Amino acid sequence: MTASETKALRGLYAITPDGIDKPLLLARVEAALRGGVKLVQYRDKKRKATQQAGIALDLRALCRRFDARLIVNDDVALARAVDADGVHLGGGDGDLAAARQALGPGKLLGASCYADFDLACTAVGAGVDYVAFGAAYPSPTKPLAVRSPLSLFGRCRDELGVPACAIGGVTLDNAANLIAAGTSLLAVITDLFEAPDITLRALAFQQLFEGETTLRRRTSLSHRNQQLFERAQRHIPGGVNSPVRAFRSVGGTPCFFTQGSGSRMTDADGKSYLDYVGSWGPLILGHAHPEVVAAVQQAAALGLSFGAPTESEIEMANLLCALLPSLDMVRLVSSGTEATMSAIRLARGFTGRDTLIKFEGCYHGHSDSLLVKAGSGMLTFGNPSSGGVPADLAKHTLVLDYNDVAQLEGAFAEYGAGIAAVIVEPVVGNMNLIAPRQAFLDAMRGLCTKHGAVLIFDEVMTGFRVGLTCAQGHYGITPDLTTLGKVIGGGMPVGAFGGKREIMEMIAPLGPVYQAGTLSGNPVAVAAGLATLRLIQQPGFHDALTRKTQALCDGLAAAAKQHGVTFSAQSVGGMFGLYFRQQPPHSYAEVMDCDKDAFNRFFHAMLAAGHYFAPSAFEAGFVSAAHSDSDIAETIASAEAVFKVW
Numbered sequence: 001m002t003a004s005e006t007k008a009l010r011g012l013y014a015i016t017p018d019g020i021d022k023p024l025l026l027a028r029v030e031a032a033l034r035g036g037v038k039l040v041q042y043r044d045k046k047r048k049a050t051q052q053a054g055i056a057l058d059l060r061a062l063c064r065r066f067d068a069r070l071i072v073n074d075d076v077a078l079a080r081a082v083d084a085d086g087v088h089l090g091g092g093d094g095d096l097a098a099a100r101q102a103l104g105p106g107k108l109l110g111a112s113c114y115a116d117f118d119l120a121c122t123a124v125g126a127g128v129d130y131v132a133f134g135a136a137y138p139s140p141t142k143p144l145a146v147r148s149p150l151s152l153f154g155r156c157r158d159e160l161g162v163p164a165c166a167i168g169g170v171t172l173d174n175a176a177n178l179i180a181a182g183t184s185l186l187a188v189i190t191d192l193f194e195a196p197d198i199t200l201r202a203l204a205f206q207q208l209f210e211g212e213t214t215l216r217r218r219t220s221l222s223h224r225n226q227q228l229f230e231r232a233q234r235h236i237p238g239g240v241n242s243p244v245r246a247f248r249s250v251g252g253t254p255c256f257f258t259q260g261s262g263s264r265m266t267d268a269d270g271k272s273y274l275d276y277v278g279s280w281g282p283l284i285l286g287h288a289h290p291e292v293v294a295a296v297q298q299a300a301a302l303g304l305s306f307g308a309p310t311e312s313e314i315e316m317a318n319l320l321c322a323l324l325p326s327l328d329m330v331r332l333v334s335s336g337t338e339a340t341m342s343a344i345r346l347a348r349g350f351t352g353r354d355t356l357i358k359f360e361g362c363y364h365g366h367s368d369s370l371l372v373k374a375g376s377g378m379l380t381f382g383n384p385s386s387g388g389v390p391a392d393l394a395k396h397t398l399v400l401d402y403n404d405v406a407q408l409e410g411a412f413a414e415y416g417a418g419i420a421a422v423i424v425e426p427v428v429g430n431m432n433l434i435a436p437r438q439a440f441l442d443a444m445r446g447l448c449t450k451h452g453a454v455l456i457f458d459e460v461m462t463g464f465r466v467g468l469t470c471a472q473g474h475y476g477i478t479p480d481l482t483t484l485g486k487v488i489g490g491g492m493p494v495g496a497f498g499g500k501r502e503i504m505e506m507i508a509p510l511g512p513v514y515q516a517g518t519l520s521g522n523p524v525a526v527a528a529g530l531a532t533l534r535l536i537q538q539p540g541f542h543d544a545l546t547r548k549t550q551a552l553c554d555g556l557a558a559a560a561k562q563h564g565v566t567f568s569a570q571s572v573g574g575m576f577g578l579y580f581r582q583q584p585p586h587s588y589a590e591v592m593d594c595d596k597d598a599f600n601r602f603f604h605a606m607l608a609a610g611h612y613f614a615p616s617a618f619e620a621g622f623v624s625a626a627h628s629d630s631d632i633a634e635t636i637a638s639a640e641a642v643f644k645v646w
Helices: 003-007 022-034 049-065 076-081 096-103 117-125 151-160 175-181 198-209 212-218 223-235 290-302 311-323 336-351 405-418 438-451 470-475 523-535 541-562 588-592 596-608 629-644
Strands: 011-015 039-042 069-073 086-089 108-114 130-133 164-167 185-188 257-261 264-267 272-275 329-333 355-359 397-400 419-424 454-459 481-484 495-499 568-572 575-579
Touching: 011 022, 011 198, 022 039, 022 049, 022 198, 039 049, 049 069, 049 076, 069 076, 069 108, 076 086, 076 096, 086 096, 096 108, 108 117, 117 130, 117 151, 130 151, 130 185, 151 164, 151 175, 175 185, 175 198, 185 198, 198 596, 272 629, 290 523, 311 329, 311 495, 311 523, 329 336, 336 355, 336 419, 336 454, 336 481, 336 495, 355 405, 397 405, 405 419, 405 438, 419 438, 438 454, 454 470, 541 568, 541 575, 541 629, 596 629
Parallel strands: 011 039, 011 185, 039 069, 069 086, 086 108, 108 130, 130 164, 164 185, 355 397, 355 419, 419 454, 454 481
Antiparallel strands: 257 264, 264 272, 329 495, 481 495, 568 575
16 A cells, blocks of 8 residues: 555444344444445454355445445455455464565555554564554453553554554544544444444544544543543432433433533533523523623622512513513412422412323423323323322322313313313423414313313423413413413523412412422522513514524425435424424324434434434424524534435
8 A cells, every 4th residue: 555545544444243144244334334434344253264255255345335445354365365455463363574465565454463562563564554552441342451551542653654543442432532642543343333323323433533623522422521420420310410411311421511602512522512402491592692691790799699579570570471461470489390389289279179180291390299190091090100209199180191182171071170270381392392283272271261270381491482472372372370481590590480360369478378489589590581581572583583493493304304214393483393203293192103213313413413402302402592594504414414324
């Protein structure tokens, strides 16, 4: 090989796994090649030589289809017989100088040098094109292998002038460190061929070879994130303070974020992401909006908390009641969970009844009465869905199917006199985004009025996200009580519940229903919320937000369709849902029908490309006013590249 060809050896180097049948082996190698593998090393110590020849010929044909090179392990004769592109020799597996002569010009010769730089010097003198060191990290196949210091890779590059290959224990978690240390080739077996999607895993490895600057920006599973996650697990259950953050649903290492600005976030390793989570909804203006930050700074300078009334609480209450005609009175709390828990208690106190109706897949916070799943029959009371929730509490909750009018009518026909309230996410965001059928919301309003039950719209997520008058204005429904959060805190912890005066006057100190909170109406959090609510009232704000969110969904769906990927998407206002099924779902059962594994593949591929979506197939996504048209176009282009190799 020429010097320039040798220096061009850079990228993912796939070593074939031993002992799997030929069709499966060829399918896995093809999947890796589709992801951009540059070299394939055929290594199979469990087959006879006659069998190896046939497989090597098929592998050579595959590699040439994808403009990649096939290298045979430890067998110069086999390499010559099948016209392979080269040979890789380990210690004691052949004379390097003789192999160089037998292969002739234009063929690759590599050598394993373990952790021995002197051996590498000798190999280069014998004419090798690259040397391999390993294992720099623990190898699952060779746990007792001698560990190579990372410094060897840079030293080989700088002093010997040949590419250095890392072999043994290479994973997506440590690959960035190896490249930064001077590695030109990553030789991978387990972390590539045992990945759920080999093509996407290969793509993720290949994206690490974009250059030192880009590498630091784009590495998806990197050293610092992993270090922080390991530290976090010592004293924080699961390493996180809210379960979905742990990446258990999608696998891998969670990102630890250090900074947000506009539409982007930066993680602990300096990688930048376009953010489609937005702190799970509240950052409708984007990260660190200057006017919101200024309002927080001004309020904080006057005092962090008083545990006593402030004028800003009055301003917040007046503004919420002005924006939502269904609110006569409102009480501020510190979280959405507090808001829904208090609204349900208030509804029970107002009606003197116990039974609550909720819908499968809707999440209203983690209070005991709400952590209830559907019972075994259509109209039976629910069962606890979390440890620590007494069955006696669950027995007061009916769990029905979302968007099912007939089931709702049946529940009221059987239990109407005892139903205190119906609580619903008018647009579901906690089993991915599910849009309501208008007839479903209309029936709910009519049945609650007829039977004297309180209709509670949980707009913690939809409030001011789907429009300035929230979901209730969007769908023309007037609830009796509304719960709010997310946007009204502008990124800080604020919640609220409010509604009809006759119901709200039942709350202490006016009435017998008790609710309290030391930090309710915290002046710093309220300042952030007020600044946010004032900004989103600008003319055309929600029209622009809706347009951009719809453009994202349309673009992703078109890219998937172009490449034959089963996929759909929909949006309401600034919320969106992505589904790996033919059509957007309308119920919990249809959500469960989505291809979760496909979502996980998509999530990790987009994460590697610098796009942060919710790390679960069962969460809605969010676009902010800070997302530009070019941001949306960039995300669609990245998805198109993913779907192209799907």
